Amino acid sequence: MHDSEERSDSALWLEASSGTERSFAVLFDRYRTRVFRKAYAQLRSVADSEDVVALVFLEAWRNRAKVRIVDGSLLPWLLTITHYVLLNQTRTARRYSRLLAAVPAPEQEPDHADDVVDRLDRDVQLAAVRDAMSGLSAQERSVLDLCLVEELPIATVAAVLDIPVGTVKSKLHRGREKVRKRLLARGATADFTARLDGVRP
Numbered sequence: 001m002h003d004s005e006e007r008s009d010s011a012l013w014l015e016a017s018s019g020t021e022r023s024f025a026v027l028f029d030r031y032r033t034r035v036f037r038k039a040y041a042q043l044r045s046v047a048d049s050e051d052v053v054a055l056v057f058l059e060a061w062r063n064r065a066k067v068r069i070v071d072g073s074l075l076p077w078l079l080t081i082t083h084y085v086l087l088n089q090t091r092t093a094r095r096y097s098r099l100l101a102a103v104p105a106p107e108q109e110p111d112h113a114d115d116v117v118d119r120l121d122r123d124v125q126l127a128a129v130r131d132a133m134s135g136l137s138a139q140e141r142s143v144l145d146l147c148l149v150e151e152l153p154i155a156t157v158a159a160v161l162d163i164p165v166g167t168v169k170s171k172l173h174r175g176r177e178k179v180r181k182r183l184l185a186r187g188a189t190a191d192f193t194a195r196l197d198g199v200r201p
Contacts, residue, residue, distance in 0.1 A: 009074040017064045028057055031078055038082050038150070042130060043089070055085050068160050076152055076160040083145050087138070132182040133175070139163075140175035147172055 009027065016024035032053050039052035059081050060067065060074075070076045129148065133141050139161075146157045147168070154172070158165040 008072055010069045027074060031075055035078055035082050042086055052085055056081050070156050070159045076156050079150050080160050083142055132179045136175050136178060140171050143168055143171040144175045
C-alpha cells in the first residue's frame with residue numbers, strides 16, 4: 001500500500017489544496033464509493049450517480065478553502081455537498097418532468113429493468129422518509145439527512161454545517177415531528193415512525 005493511502009484526511013487535503021494531484025486522487029478513491037452509495041440510494045441510476053460523484057468532488061475542489069475536516073474525516077463535508085447536489089438534481093428533474101407532462105407519452109414496451117430495480121430496492125422506508133422530508137426547509141432537510149439517513153453524530157453535523165449543537169437539536173426535533181406527521185398521514189405505522197428517534201448524540 002502506498003504511504004499516502006495511510007495518511008490522514010487533513011494531511012492529504014492540505015497537500016491536495018497545494019496542488020498535489022496524487023493526494024486528491026487518494027481522497028477520491030477513499031470516499032467515492034460512499035458518495036456513490038448515497039447518490040444511488042436516491043437516484044437508482046448508476047450513470048446519474050456517477051455524475052453526482054463527479055459533481056461532488058468538483059464542488060469540493062472549487063470550494064476547497066471552505067472544506068471542513070470533522071473528527072479527522074472529510075466524509076461528513078462530502079456527504080453535505082452530496083446532499084445539496086442531489087437537491088439541485090431533483091429540482092432540475094422536476095422542471096424537466098413538467099415539460100414532459102405537456103408532451104403525449106409514446107407507446108412503450110415493458111421495461112424489465114424496472115423489475116430488477118424493484119428487487120434491488122431494499123429500502124422502501126428510506127424512500128418514504130426522503131419523500132416526507134421534501135417539504136422541509138433546506139436546513140431542516142440537511143440536518144435530518146445527515147442525522148437520520150447518514151447517522152452522523154449531532155456534534156459532527158453541527159461542525160460540518162457550522163451551526164451550534166443546540167440549533168441542530170432544535171432543527172432535528174421540529175423536522176422529525178413534521179416528517180412523523182406526514183408519514184402517519186400517509187399510512188405509516190407507529191413502529192416505522194419510531195425509527196426516526198434513533199439519533200447519535
